[in-house]
Every structure is written in structure tokens, then in C-alpha cells.
Amino acid sequence: MQALFPPRPAWIEIDLQRLKSNFEIIRHDKPKNLRILSIVKDEAYGHGAEAVAKIALQTGACFLGVSDLDEAFALRDCGITAPILLLYERHEAELPWCLSKNLTCCVGDIHIINKLARLAAAEDRRVPVHLKINTGMNRYGVPWDKADTFIDSILSQPSLMLEGLISHFSMSDEKDKTFANLQLDHFNHVNKMLETRGVHVPLRHICNSGGFLDLPHAHFDMVRLGILQFGVYPSQVCRRIPGIEPVMTVKTRVAAIQNLKPGDKVSYGMRYEAPSPRRIAVLPIGYGDGFPRVRNTGAALIHGKRAPLIGSVAMDALMVDVTDIPETQVYNEAVIMGKQGDEEITVHEVAKWKNSVSYDILVSWKFCLPRVYLPATGVNENFSIRRE
Numbered sequence: 265m266q267a268l269f270p271p272r273p274a275w276i277e278i279d280l281q282r283l284k285s286n287f288e289i290i291r292h293d294k295p296k297n298l299r300i301l302s303i304v305k306d307e308a309y310g311h312g313a314e315a316v317a318k319i320a321l322q323t324g325a326c327f328l329g330v331s332d333l334d335e336a337f338a339l340r341d342c343g344i345t346a347p348i349l350l351l352y353e354r355h356e357a358e359l360p361w362c363l364s365k366n367l368t369c370c371v372g373d374i375h376i377i378n379k380l381a382r383l384a385a386a387e388d389r390r391v392p393v394h395l396k397i398n399t400g401m402n403r404y405g406v407p408w409d410k411a412d413t414f415i416d417s418i419l420s421q422p423s424l425m426l427e428g429l430i431s432h433f434s435m436s437d438e439k440d441k442t443f444a445n446l447q448l449d450h451f452n453h454v455n456k457m458l459e460t461r462g463v464h465v466p467l468r469h470i471c472n473s474g475g476f477l478d479l480p481h482a483h484f485d486m487v488r489l490g491i492l493q494f495g496v497y498p499s500q501v502c503r504r505i506p507g508i509e510p511v512m513t514v515k516t517r518v519a520a521i522q523n524l525k526p527g528d529k530v531s532y533g534m535r536y537e538a539p540s541p542r543r544i545a546v547l548p549i550g551y552g553d554g555f556p557r558v559r560n561t562g563a564a565l566i567h568g569k570r571a572p573l574i575g576s577v578a579m580d581a582l583m584v585d586v587t588d589i590p591e592t593q594v595y596n597e598a599v600i601m602g603k604q605g606d607e608e609i610t611v612h613e614v615a616k617w618k619n620s621v622s623y624d625i626l627v628s629w630k631f632c633l634p635r636v637y638l639p640a641t642g643v644n645e646n647f648s649i650r651r652e
């Protein structure tokens with residue numbers, strides 16, 4: 265139900281034109297035949313799975329990737345019929361549901377392979393699976409040097425089709441690619457074995473964004489892109505593609521202004537003491553919304569200038585020093601993450617404040633911050649977020 269009261273003065277803008285243009289730039293950057301699987305798990309890293317999935321499919325992605333059944337069901341419920349890969353392990357009880365919505369499973373367990381085969385056979389179907397190979401990350405998948413028995417099991421089941429071979433890099437976005445190349449050797453070992461046996465697997469994929477950018481010799485048939493779609497690079501060192509821009513901007517409005525005398529303290533724990541008369545702005549967004557719980561670290565942008573964060577971030581508020589931005593007034597717009605004028609607070613910068621990674625920052629913004637979609641040309645749908 266649409267609320268009658270004014271919306272909360274803290275929100276996240278998702279620029280669909282930028283999203284679309286990122287996909288177009290990536291499409292021009294990649295080799296022609298390389299396929300793209302768009303990772304839309306965790307509400308597409310906080311951007312909204314429906315919007316991202318639909319724009320990804322319109323601009324050339326052929327597969328979607330999610331973690332859980334509920335994410336996949338939500339995509340089917342909004343009319344998406346494209347192939348969806350469930351990236352991780354499935355529990356036996358989930359398999360009938362996967363079949364009911366034509367979801368493609370990654371498999372790495374004999375029991376699950378056999379169970380899925382029996383269920384598919386009972387429906388007189390032949391369903392695709394992607395065999396997950398553990399090439400060194402040691403999270404999911406079958407050991408690369410024992411893959412043959414799992415391959416035999418899949419090939420022996422007429423109701424299963426070995427459509428894909430999947431692995432995952434743990435360090436593709438680091439400068440030193442030694443471990444990534446070792447993982448690739450392990451993946452190649454399995455591929456060569458399949459080739460020797462005359463088994464053609466149409467979708468072999470190991471690359472995430474880092475691999476796509478920096479390991480062209482590891483592209484195989486498809487790459488699984490997550491963070492790069494959103495205009496954020498997986499690390500500071502990987503290749504840049506000109507024109508790729510962040511899609512998410514976190515915004516709020518000044519809720520109050522305080523004038524401090526020298527010696528006045530600010531916020532919980534009194535971690536900030538005014539060294540001189542200061543003018544500070546209170547922004548109604550805090551760690552309850554996903555902002556890192558930092559002290560005297562960070563900034564917000566007001567009138568295109570940086571206002572340093574002072575004191576401790578509270579659950580629903582943070583304070584910034586606007587002494588040097590005297591034009592600041594209550595209700596002025598402030599950017600918490602993103603661009604304002606010529607200034608920018610990047611996702612990486614926020615990650616540094618939190619001593620974390622940009623992935624964590626993108627998915628940490630809570631859904632109590634409404635997502636406001638800025639339109640893109642040729643995209644005529646209104647998107648909403650399931651978790652709101």
C-alpha cells in the first residue's frame with residue numbers, strides 16, 4: 265500500500281541508464297562469442313534483482329545466477345523465463361522445486377545427482393546440470409582430480425545433460441595471478457579429460473568480474489559477472505574499461521544544524537571535541553541503515569564539497585562538519601556514497617572506512633532505504649524490490 269505520509273529523507277538512487285550503458289560497454293569489450301551470466305543474487309548486490317535481470321537480458325546476458333530458491337522464484341514470478349543457474353549446493357528437498365521452475369542446478373554431490381536424475385526421469389525430462397569443480401577455493405564442488413567419477417555419474421543418467429562445467433576464482437582480482445593460474449590449470453585438467461573422452465560440455469565457466477577483466481585466457485564459453493555490472497571494480501588493481509560508472513548513489517537530506525562552541529562534544533561516547541567554533545549538519549542515516557559504525561572517519565558531500573564525518577555514527581544519524589560549507593541549510597541534499605558535482609565518495613572509500621570490501625558495502629545498505637529507479641531509454645517498466 266502506498267503510504268500517505270512523505271517518504272523518508274534517506275534513499276538509494278539506482279541509475280538504470282548507467283546500468284544499461286555498463287552492460288553495453290561490457291558487451292563491446294568482450295569477445296563476440298563469449299556469453300554473459302548476470303549474477304543477481306542478494307537483490308543484485310542491493311540494486312534490485314528484477315531491474316538488473318531484465319536490463320541484463322535486454323542487453324545481451326543469456327543466463328542469470330542466484331544463490332537461493334526464493335531469489336529464483338521471485339525472478340520467475342516477474343515473468344523472467346531465461347535460464348537461471350542456482351550457484352551453490354542444493355538440498356534434496358529443493359530439487360522438485362527446481363524442476364518445477366526450470367532452474368538449472370550446480371551439482372557436486374553424488375546423492376543429489378542421482379536424486380535429481382530420478383525426479384527428472386519420473387517426469388520424462390532431460391534436465392541440464394552444471395558440475396561444480398573445486399579448483400582450489402575449497403568452498404563448493406568436487407575435487408578437480410576426482411572429477412571423473414562425478415562426470416561418469418552424470419553421463420550415465422539419461423535424464424541429465426552435462427550442460428556446464430563451473431569453477432570459481434578466489435584471487436582473480438589480485439595483482440599476483442599465480443593462484444588464479446593454478447586454479448585455471450586444475451580446471452583445464454578436467455576440460456582436457458573431457459575432450460579426450462569426446463565429451464562436449466557447451467558452457468564452461470570459471471571467471472567472475474576479476475577473471476573477465478584480467479584473465480582473458482580463462483574466459484571459456486561464459487563469464488559470470490557480478491560487481492562489474494554495477495560499475496564497481498572488484499579491486500583497485502584490475503583492468504579498467506573506460507565508461508563504466510557506478511549505478512548506486514546513497515542520498516539523504518540535512519535534518520538539523522548545530523553550532524558548536526570550542527570544547528563541545530558530539531554524539532555517543534563523546535569521541536569528538538570541537539577545537540574551535542564549528543557548524544555541523546545532522547544527516548538522518550546511520551548504522552541501522554547499513555552505514556559503517558565508524559568514528560571521526562569518513563565524509564558526506566554537500567553542495568559538491570566534502571564535509572568530514574565527526575563523532576560516532578549513531579543508529580539513525582551521523583554528523584558532519586559543514587563549517588567550510590556555509591551555504592548548508594536544513595533539507596539540503598547530501599550524498600553519502602556516489603557523486604555530487606565534481607566530488608565523489610566511492611564504494612571502495614566507504615569499504616576502507618569499514619575495513620572491508622566493496623561487495624560488503626553494496627549489500628549492506630538495508631531495504632528500509634527505498635530504492636528509487638532513475639529511468640533508462642527503452643526501459644518502460646517500473647521496478648520494485650521484493651524485500652521492501
Ligand SMILES: Cc1ncc(COP(=O)(O)O)c(C=O)c1O
Nearest residue numbers: 303351432472473488489490491
Ligand atoms: C559463483 C560465483 N560466480 C560469480 C560471482 C560474481 O563475482 P563478481 O561480483 O566478483 O563478478 C560470484 C560472487 O560472489 C559467485 O559466488
